[in-house]
Amino acid sequence: MSSAATGGRAVATAPPPAAGAAVAPAGSALVPTTVPAPPAAAAPRLPLSADVPTALARWQAVLAIAVVAWAVLTAAILGNSFDKTRTGAEHTGQLIRVHEIESNLFLADAIATNAFLVGGLEPPEQQAAYDAALERVTSLIVEAAEAQPADRAVLEALNHDVLRYAEQMQQARANNRQGLPVGAQYLREASAQLRSDTLPLLDNLITYNEQRADGSLTGHTWVLVVLPGLVLLLLLGWFNQQLAAIFHRRLNLGLVGAAVLVAAATIGAGVVIGSLGSDARGLREGAFATATSLSSARTAAGDARSHESLRLIARGSGAQFEEGWIEASNRVLTEIEGDRDLENLWEQYTAAHEEIVAADEAGDWDEAVALATATGEGSASAALRAFDERTSAATADASRTVADALGRGSWQVAIAAVATILAAAIATVAVSWGITQRRREFS
Template sequence: MSLTTLPEQRGAVRPSFSGTPGRLRLTAIGAVLAVLVSAVLGAVALKMRSDALGRADSSASHLLLLQGVQTNLVVADADATNAFLKGGLEPQEQRLGYIKAMKAVSNDLVIAAQHSSADAKALGEANAVLNRYSGFVGSARANNRQGFSVGASYLTSANALLSDPDDKDDVSTGHRAIDLIEARVAADTQAVDDAYADAGFARWLLLLAAVVGIGGLLYAQVTLSRQSHRYLNLPIVASTVVLVVTLGGAAVLMAAAQSKANDVRSESLRPALALSASRVAAFTAKSTESLTLIKQGSATPDDIPWNTEYNKALSLVDGDSKTQLEAYKAQHDKINQLDVDGSWRSAVNLATSESDTSANALFLKYDDSTEKALRKAKDDTAKGLSSTGDLLLPVAVLLLLVGLFCAAAAWRGVSFRLNEYR
C-alpha cells in the first residue's frame, strides 16, 4: 500500500462519521463498547471474588492443618515428659498417645509441605529436627528404664528442639520445630487476610462495570432521543433492563458469598484458631510442669514459665473448657508448692496420679472438650469456605453472554434510527 492512498482512505471513511448518521454510528459503537467492557469487568470481578475465596479456603485449610501439627507435637511432648516422671516402664496409655501424636505429625507434615515451595523448605527442616527429637526421646526412655539419671538430660534436649523461649537467639542448636511451623502459620494467616481483602476489592470492580455499561446505554438512549425526538428506543431499553438485572443479580450473589465467607471467618475459623492456640499453650504448660519436676530443685514460687502458657491458654477459651482448665490449675499449684517446699516425691506422685481429681484427670477433661469443639469448628470452616463461591464462575459466564446480547440489541436499536436516513 502506497502512502499516497492514505488521504484517499481517510476521505472515504470521514463521511461515514459526519453529520447525524455519523453521530449515530459513533453512538452505536460507544454503546456496544460500553456494554462489552461492562460485561468483561463484571466477569473479572466475579472471578476475582471466586479466586480470592478459593485462596482463603486453601490457606485456611493449610493453616488449620499446621496448627494441628503444632498441637500434636505438644501433646506428644506432654505425654513423653509426664510418663518419664514415673520412671522405669512408662504407662502404656501415655506411650501409645505419644506414638499416635507423632505419627499424626509425620503424616500431616508431608501433606502440608506440598502447599508451596516455602512450606516444603521450612517443613522439611522441621521434620529433620523432629527426627532428632524422637531420637532424644528414645534415648531418654532407654536410660530412664534402667534408672540412669542421664535420661533427664536427653529429655530436656528433646524438649528444647521443639521450642525454647529462653534461648531463641542461640543458633548453635539450629531452628526449633515449632518455631519453623509458627513461621508458616504466620504466612498462612497473612494469606487468609490478603484473600479476604482481594475479595472485598472485587465489589468496586463490579460497581465500575455497572457505571460503564449502564451509563453507556443511558447516554445512547439520551442521544437517540435528542436526534429522533422519540423518548424510548425499545432494543436499548431492553438491553439496559437486562444488563441492570444481571449486574444486580451478580452484586447480590457476590454480597451473599462475601457475607457467608465473613460468617465462616468469624464463627468458625477464628474460634478454631483460638482453640488450637489454647491447646498448644495448655499442653506446653503441661510439659513445663513435668520438666520442672524432672529438673529437680528448679521450681519457683512465681512459676513464670508455666503461668505464661497457662494464662495464654485460659484467655482463648470459655465455658466448660475454661472451668476445666482452672480446675487443673488448682492441682498444679499444689504440685508446684510441694516442689518449692522440698517435697519433690510428693509433687511427682501428685503430678502422675490418675485419680478422678488429679491434675492429669482434670487436664484430660479440658483436652476432650476442646478437641471436640475444635473438630466441629474445623469441619464448619472447611464446609463453609469450600462452598461460598460455587455460583460465581457460572454467573461470570452468564454475564459475558448477556453482554453480547445487550451489545447486539444496542447496535440494532441505533440501526433503526440510521435506516431513517437512507
C-alpha cells in the same frame, strides 16, 4: 419495533443523512417518511463521525466492546472473589492444619516429659499416645506441603526439626530405660529445641497463613463490581439520549433491553459480593477465630503440662519451669475467654497443678510426682485430657463450619459470573439490534 418506543412521536424527523443518503425507504412505518434538510449548523451530531450511518456503525462497535469489556471486568472481579473464596478456604484449612501440627507436637512433648516421671518403664498407653501424636504431625506436614507450595521451604525445615526431635526423644527413652541420666538430658534438649527452633518455624507458618487467609476473607467489596456496571449504564443512557436527540424517539428498545440486563447482572453480582464480604467478616470473627483460638489453647495446654513435668524432672529447681507454666496457662485463659465449659475444665487442671506445686515446694517430691502421674478422676492428667478432648472436638467443628461456608460462597460467585457472561452476550445482541434498527433508516 423501535418506533413503538417513541410513543406518540412515531413519525419523527430523521437527521440529515449524509450525502447520497437523502432518501429514506418508502412505505415503512418504522423509518422516517420525510427527510427535511434543516440548517447544517443546528443539526445534532453523533460523536466519532459527522456522517450519521458511519457514526452509528462505529458506536455499534464501541458499545459492543464496552459491554464485552464490562462483562470481562465484572467476571474478572467475580473470578477474583471466587478465587479469593476458594483460596480462603485453602488458607484457613492450611492455618488450621499448622495449628494442629503445633498442638500435636506439644501434646507429644507433654506426654513424653510426663512419662519420664514414672521411670524407664513407660506405660504402654502413654507411649501409644505419644506415637499417635507424632504420626499425626508427620502426616499433617505432608498434607500441608501439598496444600501450599509457598510453605514448602518452612515445612521442609519443620519436618527436619520433627525428625530430630523424634530421634532425640528416642535416644532419651532408650537411655532412660537403661537407667542412664543422659536420657534426661536428651529429653531436655529435645524439649528446648522444640521451643527454640521449631516454634519459630510454626510461628512463621501461622503468621503468613493468617495474612493469606485474612487477605482472602477481606476485599470482597461490592462497590468494585457495581462500578463498571454503572459506568456502562451511564454510557448506554448517554448514547440513548444522543439517539433520541437525532431520531426524536426517547428510547431505543435494544439499548433499554441491554441496560436492564446490565443493571440486573450488576445488582446480582453486587449482592453476591456483598453477602460474601459479610459472610467472610462473620467467619473471621466467628468460626475461624474460634478454630484458631481453641487450637492455640490446646497448644498452650500441652506447653503447660510439659513445663509441669520438666519442673519435677528438675527436682527442687523448677522455678524457671513454673514461670513457663504460668505463661502457658495465661495464654490458655486468653484463648478460651468466655467459654465457661473450657474455663471450668482449665480451673480443674489448675487446681490439680497447684497441689503438685505445693507438694514439691514442701519438699515432698515423691508425692508431687505421684499427683502429676496419677490418671484417675480428679487428677491433673484427667483434667487435662478432658480439656484436650473438648478443645480438639470444638476446633474440628469450627474448621468444618469455615470450610462449608466458604464452599457455599464460591458456588454463589461462580453462578453470578456465569450469569454476567450470559447477560453480556444478550446485551451485546440487544445493543447491536437496537442500533441496527437506526442504521436501517439510512439504507
